[in-house]
Amino acid sequence: MTYPVSYYSERLQPKPVPLPALEETIESDTCIIGAGLAGLTLALRLGEQGQTCVLVEAEQAGWGASGRNGGFVSPGFAQSLGVLDRKLGRDHAKALYAESVKGAEFVRARATAMDGVIQGEGRLQVLRYNAPDQLQRLTEYMNKVHDRRYFVLSGEQLAAELTSDTYHHALFDPDTFTIDPLAYAQGLKQLLATQGDVTLFEETPAVKLEKSGAGWLVTTPQGSVAAKQVVLTGSAYLGPLYRPLASAILPVATYVVSSVGLGAALDEAIRFRGAISDTRLASDYYRRIEQDCLLWGGRITTQQSQPHRLAELLKRQIVEIYPQLSHLEIRHAWSGLMGYAVHKMPIIGELEPGLWSCTAFGGHGLSTTAMGADMVAAALTHGDDRWRLFEPFKARWGGGPAGRAGTQLIYWGMQLKDRWQERRAK
Template identity: 30%
Template sequence: MKHVESYYAATANDHAPWPTLQESIQCDVCIIGAGFTGLSAALYLTEAGYDVVVLEAARVGFGASGRNGGQVVNSYSRDVDVIEQRYGKESARMLGSMMFEGADIIRDRIDRYAIACDYRPGNIFAALNPRQMNHLRRQQRLWEKYGNQELELLDERGIRREIATDRYVGGLLDRRGGHLHPLNLALGEAEAIRRHGGRIYERSAATALTYGAPNRVKTAHGEVSATFVIFAGNAYLPSQLEPRLARNSMACGSQILTSEPLSRDQALALLPNNHAVEDCNYLLDYFRLTADNRLLYGGGVVYGARDPGDIEALIRPKLLRTFPQLRDLAFSYRWSGNFLLTLSRLPQFGRLEHNVYFMQGDSGHGVTCTHLAGKLICEALRGDAERFDAFAKLPHLPFPGGRRFKVPLTAMGAAWYALRDRLGV
């Protein structure tokens, strides 16, 4: 199975192939999924001396990790003030202390392993109305309280210096965020795992598991015996492999267009300081420039992870609302990818057995949170589970409506919030 036809796949760095599992092997830790969650966990664990095997059904970075908007966005899909309201001050303190760590981990990985993934600093949260601008003022105060002093509030003139559009009334620039080529980051991390002796097997989907001591993970042509198993498949993990993980989550799709290359002057006329942007709507738009001066633009959510028939027809009107001057812009790439949503919009970490772990459901903030997850699982396996358990203790409820009705009911709820966004209330 190849990577989806995307800008990222077309510009991926050269790398040596990984084999398909064809035998029975043993290891300390077997990780199911070679996206950012699995790769981050594998790299931390191999650095710590564990014998690690990663099983990937398709290719390294095949899912959301190799298809996303490439934005390095701090915090979680629900900010720490919401966490405090719902779960108390201690949960807020613990999760707040980690809310900027994922991006720091990414920058450390890029520097330590010389990963060529076009990293650029800075991302902007753009407000479309005064209500959203007031939210960004509160967010700035909150993030500064938790240690991020690299924030700049942008008024209407400031946001227009950053983005060539009249659509926004202001914004918040986070210089501790950024943007990059996500598939090349994943490939670079996989090479680092190989360097530390970790084993990655592509086209080696886990087909059955027997829990015990050891756990046994079967593939079509092989088997892994492992002391620990980590589920890291997120939206691409088959529900029948471990039904318990599908009960409180839902796969959702997002779509991206990437333009033909612009001249450097044309590109910097749109985004003069080359920051990534996402707006503050419930169903948000996000965009940035690539290293070769293309405009990459994504947005919307398809609940239930259906691929729309015409991605350009879905995304192009969103792009033109932001940049009406680009009505003649041509596009080279169009693709969809799935992410895993939770009802709380917070990630789900936990244990299925005493030696079987899972990490999933980053709800749109996966680039940073997955890298944090890898560090926390390594800490837990080494005997310090305090930070992992701060996430594992969060309660998670199923989506209303059960398997049959959770998609339409969630879409109805999202439509209500989208209406509020349009009305600015």
Template identity: 30%
Template structure:
């Protein structure tokens, strides 16, 4: 597979070999046509094929070209909306089910990696840390809630001194350590899912941008050079949905996030800044997140923008976030800088929906996409095959449309993000 169409990144340069998949040409038939070959589409395709359906998967670029091949690679339980808040929205039974499914989503990723022998630098442990002393009490309460209310014991509170010993900085404070969480090379995970899907019988077409579709009776999906006649259509486009489906486009807001990769670091320096080789995310609203790669690079994510363009110099855009916590890295060379577009919802919960009888959508993972998008694809497969209970539980979570829809969501979001970024700095 040629990866030249990707924006240069560490992930692309360390990607596993993978074949190219031809563009769609002519007329084809399939039980299911999936639009988008990120985690949602790949997982749905694999699980549907294993159930005996014929599946065609269309991707406008290449496998994992979007956020699925560019993210921080963290696979952690939980949702952006806490369990207590979910109880208020959907009731205790559904909130418990959503929590359980977040645990299932992490286990699903692990199981797929093991079953299909996906080589993706899988490592154990994710740490959420307080960026300010005032955030520590909330972190401690979060751990206690999971122990007492949810009966979950695979998480522990880590006090300030231990966090600072683990991470080699006095700029972070108390945190929560998720023992069962993992982190990985996200592009290689996506490529591994694609390989597994093809082995299960899925037909993949890259460079096949969908120009339109018709759902309902006589459903079909069209590209510039081909058409797929199908029974079901799955929208798995996330931040790249664009104007393809106006009925759900206003439920999400595409935003851009950025990552840098340093040159390979010495073993000693790696142990100093990340003693236990965990993935880390902090408590800022615009979070910093980081981990070590399989070859000892520090991968640091920080900073966002909300336009259609990336910064002209991503390394220098992100580097100050890293140096704010690790000034000792000021002379370390930055080898890579790249960005990706993800989709957020107003409540930061995923948006799952069945638009009509044969048109499904799963999107808006809001930074939890590795685990929840993998689960989302599986749940769509279950819903199509007649077991929609779990998919419908996600559907029950209210997903508001951004005020002003797709036309006015951007200025409103920028104003809101500016407010929270000021809170990150001064409060």
């Protein structure tokens, strides 16, 4: 299957040709299943450390969530730091966050060396009601505890960047940046080609996984890989290959649209060129792309609804916030699946001897896939045990269809809570 039509796939040059599928029986130190950013980065890290590695991808590199997302790269997790602080204690939460900072730095370093992958710098987090203390507290916490460089914008500073009656306050995080994630995935694929000991097979789904002697055997439609160790990086697209992990991952669909050129109206509405997101629990996130276009993401469902209807919903949302953009026309609308565990944290670690997981990054995977890949590569090559920071977040059954229904209810509940909070504050 080719890449879904999106702003990113349209922009991709040259159009990538799939690499040959696996058609033989081979041996390798490691076999990775799934070439999203987790699998690609892990393969690169292993190759750089001299391990033989085979990466099998059912479609093409970056075909899943990795090539369709909003492109916001920031440290942190799908779960909030407040919850991690309360559950694990300050030191543990700090150590986790620090690892995700390293993940973001890795992406920045690699993406900077690739042409046209970095697209914007900095992030505005905007508040839809009048509660400046809330942003001040968040800023103090992030700067003091997590060594960030956040600051709260004055009303004038915010007005210089955005023109919308919806927003009352904003904070600025200079360290977030935005990328074209599909171009980044292609860049990683090209780097893999320079690693003699790493082979990527595209259009090669792993259809069976079984123990074999001291290692594992991965079967594909026309071949197989015998590996000392296997790492599962298939996220929401993994399917039933290994049930204990598949049943722990809730696939959650989310949506992005990109506009046609908006001309001078975009400058009137949004002058800021980095990432913008609101502080809602069910947040909107968006950014300018190209000269005068907008990329906007939001909403989640646990069933894949038609992007067509969602495009209209998202357009209505945009125009509510920026009436200046009432002439906006959608150019692309696409969806993707995020893999969420019930604890909203990645599942990183050894599931059984020689079988590893580096997956379930939820809606916050651009920095954390790099972090997880680094931890697992270090564990496999020299027994590093930083991955144990994730031991509290095991692969727990996500509740099947009831879990999905529950997730949808939680999202609707979050939307109601957002609206109630905004009304109360007004």
